Amino acid sequence: MKEYSDGSGNFIITWLDKRYRKRMDRERQLQISVGNRERRPLLYRIDRILDYSGLRKKTGNISAETYIAFIAAVMLIMGIIMYIYTGNIFLTISVTFVVISISSAILYIMSGIYYSRLEKGIMTFLNLIENFSKTENDIIQIFKKTIHYMDEPLRGIIEEFCGEAESIGDTELAFENMIVKIEHVKCKELFRNLSVCSKYETNYDEVACDCRTSMLDYLSVKSERAAIIANGRAEIVILLISAVCIVFLFAGITENLFGILTGTFIGNIILIYCLIIFIICMLVMVMFDKRG
Numbered sequence: 001m002k003e004y005s006d007g008s009g010n011f012i013i014t015w016l017d018k019r020y021r022k023r024m025d026r027e028r029q030l031q032i033s034v035g036n037r038e039r040r041p042l043l044y045r046i047d048r049i050l051d052y053s054g055l056r057k058k059t060g061n062i063s064a065e066t067y068i069a070f071i072a073a074v075m076l077i078m079g080i081i082m083y084i085y086t087g088n089i090f091l092t093i094s095v096t097f098v099v100i101s102i103s104s105a106i107l108y109i110m111s112g113i114y115y116s117r118l119e120k121g122i123m124t125f126l127n128l129i130e131n132f133s134k135t136e137n138d139i140i141q142i143f144k145k146t147i148h149y150m151d152e153p154l155r156g157i158i159e160e161f162c163g164e165a166e167s168i169g170d171t172e173l174a175f176e177n178m179i180v181k182i183e184h185v186k187c188k189e190l191f192r193n194l195s196v197c198s199k200y201e202t203n204y205d206e207v208a209c210d211c212r213t214s215m216l217d218y219l220s221v222k223s224e225r226a227a228i229i230a231n232g233r234a235e236i237v238i239l240l241i242s243a244v245c246i247v248f249l250f251a252g253i254t255e256n257l258f259g260i261l262t263g264t265f266i267g268n269i270i271l272i273y274c275l276i277i278f279i280i281c282m283l284v285m286v287m288f289d290k291r292g
Contacts, residue, residue, distance in 0.1 A: 016063040020047060028176065051181040053110035054153055075099045090268035094275050101279045111183065114153055118184050121154035122215060126190070126208045133204035139194060140165050142204065157182070171198055186215055236281055243274075 023044050046064035050056040056063075075096050083092040128146040136142050143158050150158060157178060165174035175195035179188050193207045251258070261267035 013060075016065055017061060019065070020061070020063045023047060024177070024180065028180075048180075048183075049107050049111065052114065052183040053107050054114040055107070055110060057156065071099065071103050074103075088268070090272060094272055097275065097279060115184055117151075118153055118157075118182070118187055121151055122184075122187055122190065123212065125150060125154055125158075126212045126215070129194070130205045130208040133208070139171065139198040139204070154187075171195075186211070186218055189214070240278070240281055 023041070024047075027040065027044055043064040046067060047056075050062060050064065050067060078095045078099055079092050082095045083089070086092070125146060128149055129142060132142045132145045136145065140162055143162050147155055147158055147162075161174050161178045164177060165171045168174065172195060175191060175198075179191050179195075182188050182191070190207075190211045193211060194204065197204050197207050261271050
């Protein structure tokens with residue numbers, strides 16, 4: 001992991017980074033002692049989402065605390081602006097739901113893009129491992145040779161692994177730190193198998209060949225599911241368009257419909273209800289199984 005200097009200008013960044021590493025170490029120890037757990041601390045889960053989306057690396061190792069503080073600031077600013085312009089507390093509260101939903105959707109979309117780009121590089125990486133393992137036995141040296149032929153984000157992941165493995169002198173721990181930052185199931189499986197191979201000094205080309213077969217089967221199933229998901233998204237779009245048409249229909253036969261919705265208690269409740277339904281539909285659209 002990236003280290004920071006102890007200068008006064010980097011004190012907060014250093015402190016947040018240390019908290020991040022402590023959370024990772026604590027979760028690693030808990031996983032060793034009690035195994036995988038469904039419920040994990042909120043900050044740890046946000047850390048993982050930031051890793052899965054690639055945002056942590058792009059922003060200089062942003063932590064969960066920093067992300068929460070940023071979203072809270074945006075919510076506060078948007079809420080103040082909404083209240084100044086409308087004076088409506090219900091619409092002001094609705095803004096918080098919108099900000100949280102948009103931030104979640106953005107993270108999920110970014111993680112989906114990161115997921116897909118990572119998936120595209122796996123087959124190339126497998127071929128390189130198989131080729132370079134014929135002339136090299138050290139996994140770090142094999143990885144270093146693959147870097148020049150890889151694209152992001154897999155290239156950055158490999159570079160970080162090599163740097164950490166050489167700096168701490170513990171390849172197995174470097175593998176663990178790398179795997180925990182990856183969401184893609186097949187990529188995790190690949191690195192776990194390579195970690196075992198490096199520990200017992202077995203043939204890397206055999207592992208690459210087995211993983212390639214498994215990956216081809218995975219991609220075949222994924223393409224079939226993608227068609228089903230596309231149909232589901234189309235149905236949601238049709239429902240949303242129908243709802244908008246109904247609203248315009250009522251607006252045509254009701255005088256000052258917008259004023260009634262924004263100026264009365266019942267109207268505010270209806271607006272919030274419609275907003276929640278709209279947010280749920282949009283989140284389902286975005287989160288309709290990014291793995292296809």
